[in-house]
Amino acid sequence: MDWIPLYQSRSLSHPVCPLYQFDGMLSLLTFEVALTEDRKATRLLTTIRRQDFRIDYGALGGRLDGSSRPAGRRQIHMKTSDFILYTLDQMQNAVTAAVDGLSSQELAWRPGEEANSIGFTLWHQLRCEDAFVQGMIQRKPQVWVSEKWYEKLNLPENPQDVGYGYAAEQVAAFPVPELKDLLEYAEAIRVQTVAYLKAMSTESLDTVTQTPFGELTIGQVFAILLCEITQHIGQIAYLRGLQRGLNK
Numbered sequence: 316m317d318w319i320p321l322y323q324s325r326s327l328s329h330p331v332c333p334l335y336q337f338d339g340m341l342s343l344l345t346f347e348v349a350l351t352e353d354r355k356a357t358r359l360l361t362t363i364r365r366q367d368f369r370i371d372y373g374a375l376g377g378r379l380d381g382s383s384r385p386a387g388r389r390q391i392h393m394k395t396s397d398f399i400l401y402t403l404d405q406m407q408n409a410v411t412a413a414v415d416g417l418s419s420q421e422l423a424w425r426p427g428e429e430a431n432s433i434g435f436t437l438w439h440q441l442r443c444e445d446a447f448v449q450g451m452i453q454r455k456p457q458v459w460v461s462e463k464w465y466e467k468l469n470l471p472e473n474p475q476d477v478g479y480g481y482a483a484e485q486v487a488a489f490p491v492p493e494l495k496d497l498l499e500y501a502e503a504i505r506v507q508t509v510a511y512l513k514a515m516s517t518e519s520l521d522t523v524t525q526t527p528f529g530e531l532t533i534g535q536v537f538a539i540l541l542c543e544i545t546q547h548i549g550q551i552a553y554l555r556g557l558q559r560g561l562n563k
Contacts, residue, residue, distance in 0.1 A: 434491030439478030
């Protein structure tokens with residue numbers, strides 16, 4: 316696919332986050348205002364293609380102050396795998412902050428009889444990453460089984476159980492593991508996810524794999540996973556706020 320211009324502006328607006336989808340590949344870009352060497356704002360052209368991201372900073376017709384002297388150009392090229400890695404890293408920072416210092420009681424607390432706890436939600440989020448990356452994408456045993464995390468967390472071995480479709484009674488009876496153990500499981504999973512993403516080729520994103528949601532490309536599986544993790548981080552932060560108050 317040819318490069319497609321998405322955004323061009325002469326304003327000094329704050330960074331924006333447009334969301335685009337090409338051929339089922341969900342892509343998110345955040346871009347900034349371009350500046351010349353002497354801090355004069357220039358027009359910014361941001362371009363995207365299906366598998367790679369390129370941000371091109373430069374003078375595209377002069378400066379805002381009317382000067383015609385050409386400004387320097389700086390280009391950033393990011394592979395989709397790098398984008399996913401960066402996004403996962405930001406998500407890890409967010410979830411770590413959201414659970415920091417929580418007690419066992421706070422992890423297990425539920426705001427209602429049909430609501431999930433922070434501990435259950437975090438466990439489910441981690442199980443999804445393990446099942447998606449190890450199982451659906453790589454067709455390998457999940458870390459849950461290969462490193463026997465089910466024993467360490469004192470939960471059933473069943474690799475198909477990631478917390479989907481639990482009834483209220485099952486959630487109420489769920490024995491929430493200790494936070495330290497959950498975070499260690501998270502680290503063990505992420506090591507494998509990062510290793511895969513660093514080794515993968517851009518073309519492999521188009522590889523079709525069989526999933527419980529039907530046939531999807533690897534790129535689509537990662538898009539679903541990023542959405543999954545994002546929504547659960549928000550839920551965890553909200554549940555923390557209900558118990559402790561705003562920013563506590």
